[in-house]
Structures are given as structure tokens and as C-alpha cells.
Amino acid sequence: MTPIRFPIRSERPQDGPQIEDLLDRAFGADRHARPSYRLREGIPPLRPLCFVAETEGRIVGAIRHWPVRIGDARPAVLLGPIAVDPAFERQGIGTRLVQTGLAAVREAGQEAVVAVGTPAYLGRFGFTAAGGYGIALPGLDEPRRLLALALVPGALDGAGGVVARVSPTDPPVRP
Numbered sequence: 232m233t234p235i236r237f238p239i240r241s242e243r244p245q246d247g248p249q250i251e252d253l254l255d256r257a258f259g260a261d262r263h264a265r266p267s268y269r270l271r272e273g274i275p276p277l278r279p280l281c282f283v284a285e286t287e288g289r290i291v292g293a294i295r296h297w298p299v300r301i302g303d304a305r306p307a308v309l310l311g312p313i314a315v316d317p318a319f320e321r322q323g324i325g326t327r328l329v330q331t332g333l334a335a336v337r338e339a340g341q342e343a344v345v346a347v348g349t350p351a352y353l354g355r356f357g358f359t360a361a362g363g364y365g366i367a368l369p370g371l372d373e374p375r376r377l378l379a380l381a382l383v384p385g386a387l388d389g390a391g392g393v394v395a396r397v398s399p400t401d402p403p404v405r406p
């Protein structure tokens with residue numbers, strides 16, 4: 232059997248610098264100024280929901296997830312950032328990262344996912360315009376890039392509200 236060329240594995244603490252470098256190259260070093268980064272400020276990622284694709288010790292793709300809330304109370308997971316090294320694009324790595332990530336989110340019992348991303352790309356995994364649920368994220372240059380996915384039918388019905396950073400008083404988000 233042919234081995235998978237770019238195995239996906241859980242992110243490890245020592246992967247941090249390689250991932251930051253990959254994200255800088257994919258999104259630009261000014262990525263931290265984006266509205267989605269306000270949602271992550273001071274909040275650790277959901278570690279068991281962070282994965283990398285690796286080949287010979289080199290990280291060629293990464294996906295992370297953060298806890299967020301929609302409106303005052305509804306817990307959700309922010310998918311992203313996701314990036315694949317430009318030299319390794321169009322080989323299915325991004326697809327496997329998203330599939331692995333969403334399976335882990337589902338496994339963790341989370342029902343709602345939001346993302347700021349390319350509609351044509353994330354649409355392949357079931358994401359639709361978050362505006363259709365009345366969900367918003369102020370400050371986006373292109374509001375149509377705010378996407379949402381209900382992992383359980385109806386999970387986003389009536390979810391209208393602003394995507395917000397979790398706060399220490401929010402109930403803990405699994406995992």
C-alpha cells in the first residue's frame with residue numbers, strides 16, 4: 232500500500248515556530264491585525280483540535296481551532312487559521328487538514344463552527360455564509376468571508392449575533 236505522503240498528526244508545542252512561519256508566509260506578517268485575531272487574543276487554541284501535515288520533519292500545513300461564542304451565550308469553534316505551504320498546495324493536504332479538524336471538533340461534542348475564509352474553498356466542506364444565520368463579525372473587509380457550519384442539524388438556527396471572544400466567565404469549552 233502506498234503510504235500517505237503528508238501524514239496529519241496532532242500539533243506539538245515544539246511545532247510553534249514552524250507554524251508561525253508558515254502562517255506568516257500564507258497570510259502576511261500583519262495577519263495579527265485581522266479581526267479574527269481579536270477573537271484569539273489571550274485565549275489559547277483548543278490544543279486537541281490543532282493538527283499539522285508533515286514531511287521529513289518539515290511542517291507543510293497546519294490547522295488550528297479556537298473557542299468563541301456567538302452572541303452572549305452560544306459556544307462555537309473558530310476554524311482557522313488553516314494554511315498549506317505554497318510549494319505543497321493542490322495535493323489534498325488542505326482537504327485532509329479540514330476533514331481531520333472537523334472530525335475532531337465533532338468528536339469533541341461541538342455543534343457550531345465559524346470561519347473567516349474563502350467561501351469557494353470552505354464551501355466544499357459544508358460552510359455557508361454566516362450572514363444567512365444572522366451571524367456577524369464587525370471589522371471584516373469582506374463580510375462574505377465569514378462562514379458558518381452546523382455540525383448538528385439546527386445547531387445554528389436562531390443563532391444570530393456577533394462572533395465574540397470567549398471570556399473567563401464563559402462555561403468551559405471542551406476539549
Ligand SMILES: CC(C)(COP(=O)(O)OP(=O)(O)OC[C@H]1O[C@@H](n2cnc3c(N)ncnc32)[C@H](O)[C@@H]1OP(=O)(O)O)[C@@H](O)C(=O)NCCC(=O)NCCS
Pocket residue numbers: 257258313314315316319320321322323324325326327347348349351352353
Ligand atoms: C486554501 C488552502 C488551505 C488550500 O490548501 P490545498 O492543500 O492546496 O488544498 P487542496 O489540495 O486540498 O485543494 C482541494 C481543492 O480545493 C481547490 N482550492 C484550493 N484553493 C482554493 C481556493 N482558494 N478557492 C477555491 N478552491 C480552492 C483546489 O483546486 C482543489 O480542487 P480539486 O480537488 O477539484 O482539484 C491553501 O491554498 C492555502 O494555504 N492558501 C493560503 C491561506 C488561505 O487562504 N487560507 C484560508 C483558506 S479558507
